[in-house]
Amino acid sequence: MKRKNILESRRALKRLCFLMGLLLAAIFLASMVYFRYKIRESAELVDSLEYHTYDKYYVIITDNRKNSFWQSVREGAAEAGGDSGVFVEMFGENLSVDYDKEELMKIAIDAKVDGIIVEAEESAYMKECIRRADEAGIPVVTALSDSPESLRQSYVGINNYNLGREYGNQICEIAEKKEQDAYRVLVLLDAEKEGSGQNIVISAMQEMIRSRKMEDSVAVETAQIEGGSMFAAEESIRDIFMQSEQLPDMIVCLNEQNTTCVYQTVVDYNKVGQVEIVGYYESETIRSAIEKEIIYATISIDAKQMGKYCVDALNEYIENGRVSDYYDVDTSLINAETFASSGEGGANEEDR
Numbered sequence: 001m002k003r004k005n006i007l008e009s010r011r012a013l014k015r016l017c018f019l020m021g022l023l024l025a026a027i028f029l030a031s032m033v034y035f036r037y038k039i040r041e042s043a044e045l046v047d048s049l050e051y052h053t054y055d056k057y058y059v060i061i062t063d064n065r066k067n068s069f070w071q072s073v074r075e076g077a078a079e080a081g082g083d084s085g086v087f088v089e090m091f092g093e094n095l096s097v098d099y100d101k102e103e104l105m106k107i108a109i110d111a112k113v114d115g116i117i118v119e120a121e122e123s124a125y126m127k128e129c130i131r132r133a134d135e136a137g138i139p140v141v142t143a144l145s146d147s148p149e150s151l152r153q154s155y156v157g158i159n160n161y162n163l164g165r166e167y168g169n170q171i172c173e174i175a176e177k178k179e180q181d182a183y184r185v186l187v188l189l190d191a192e193k194e195g196s197g198q199n200i201v202i203s204a205m206q207e208m209i210r211s212r213k214m215e216d217s218v219a220v221e222t223a224q225i226e227g228g229s230m231f232a233a234e235e236s237i238r239d240i241f242m243q244s245e246q247l248p249d250m251i252v253c254l255n256e257q258n259t260t261c262v263y264q265t266v267v268d269y270n271k272v273g274q275v276e277i278v279g280y281y282e283s284e285t286i287r288s289a290i291e292k293e294i295i296y297a298t299i300s301i302d303a304k305q306m307g308k309y310c311v312d313a314l315n316e317y318i319e320n321g322r323v324s325d326y327y328d329v330d331t332s333l334i335n336a337e338t339f340a341s342s343g344e345g346g347a348n349e350e351d352r
Contacts, residue, residue: 054081056114058314059091060143060307061104063119063192066093068283069256069303070119073143076307077117084315086114088307105129109136115314116140117156117307120147121193127151139317141310145197154313156306156327160197163299164204166333167252170278170297171205171220172212174250183218186248188237188258191224198254205252221248225258237261241269249276250296256281259298263289282334290336297335305329 060077062070074090081088092104099107101118102125108116109132116133120126120142127150130140134151146155167187175183187205189198202222209218223240226232237258241247253259259279263286266275272294279286279298289295309327317323 054087055085056081056087056315056318058086058088058115058117058311059104059108059113060088060310061091061101061108061116061118062143063101064255064257065090067256069281069301072303073307073310076304077311078307079304080308080311084311086311086315088117088311102126102129105133109133109138112136113138115318117143117310117314119144120150120152121145122147122149122196139314141313141317143306143310145193153317154323154325154327156309156313156329158301158329158331160200161204163331164201165208166299166331167201167278168205168208168212170333171218171250171252172209172214174276174278174296175214175218178249180249181217183250184246184248185218185220185250185252186240187220187222187252188225188254188262189222190255190258191226201254230257230261233257233261234265237265241265241271247271247275251275251277253277253279256283256286259295260285263295266294287334290334293336297333300332300334302330 058077058081060070060074064070065074070090074088077088080086091108092099105116105118105126106129109129116138118126118130118140120130126147130147130150130152133140140150140152142150142152142155142157144157146152146157148155171185175185187202202220206215206220209215209220223236225236251262253262256279259277259281260283262277263279266272266277277289277295279289279295280301281303282298282300286295286298290298306329309329313323313327
């Protein structure tokens with residue numbers, strides 16, 4: 001009886017092993033079929049993809065790569081690059097570490113890119129970065145702000161003198177409407193930008209005020225605003241509103257970030273109508289604020305044209321060994337009357 005039980009146990013064990021073997025074989029076959037299907041599907045997907053090859057690789061380097069102005073510059077540069085076999089990237093946009101411009105310049109040089117577009121300044125360190133790029137055979141085009149004493153090949157931007165005169169004209173126009181004996185104007189300067197560019201804007205602004213014979217009634221002051229980030233700019237601007245015993249009658253902004261921050265601060269502190277704003281660039285937020293008559297006017301710059309000119313300048317230098325020293329980008333004044341005359345309106349305010 002005991003022997004019979006042992007034999008039955010062995011037979012049951014064999015049957016179980018046989019069934020387990022069949023199950024493993026079935027799983028193996030099913031896995032093979034599934035993986036063959038996925039491989040075939042992947043191959044079909046790869047075959048359906050369109051590959052683009054580029055002859056050159058250019059990078060755009062700025063500390064403000066997330067704002068709408070520089071995104072429009074990138075868009076214009078990418079469109080121009082696509083027509084000439086150039087891939088253009090907003091450098092540092094997809095990196096896990098937030099590198100500054102000088103660090104990104106070093107990375108771009110080490111990566112042996114074919115061309116660099118950089119929002120420069122007149123600092124010694126920026127000049128050294130451009131010198132290293134030139135030494136490595138990489139042409140550099142400065143955009144929006146220049147480093148004129150460096151080895152850059154070309155500058156693509158706006159005429160600071162004309163910009164200052166347009167700001168001065170707007171100051172006089174608004175001051176005349178207010179009919180005040182004393183009209184205070186505060187110009188927000190970017191603390192990150194060294195050099196003469198902003199000084200030329202201020203000088204031209206004051207020259208226009210003198211030419212309109214309003215220097216006795218209009219006083220222009222300046223304030224340095226930290227430009228490293230939106231948060232830093234907001235803090236600096238809020239300090240002006242909190243610490244000033246008397247707010248200026250007008251604030252003039254020389255970049256998009258400060259324009260947006262001043263607009264938001266005026267709204268937050270319930271100073272709409274008390275402080276006039278003349279801004280810079282034309283984002284959806286700024287357009288909406290103009291339509292609501294919170295921002296009086298803004299100087300719009302054709303950012304896509306700037307991107308195109310940067311790519312054109314690099315292409316011309318690489319192909320011919322020389323290029324024009326300066327490309328002038330179009331600007332225009334945008335105000336409520338502009339929207340009314342063009343029939344535009346209804347801009348939606350973008351997320352901050």
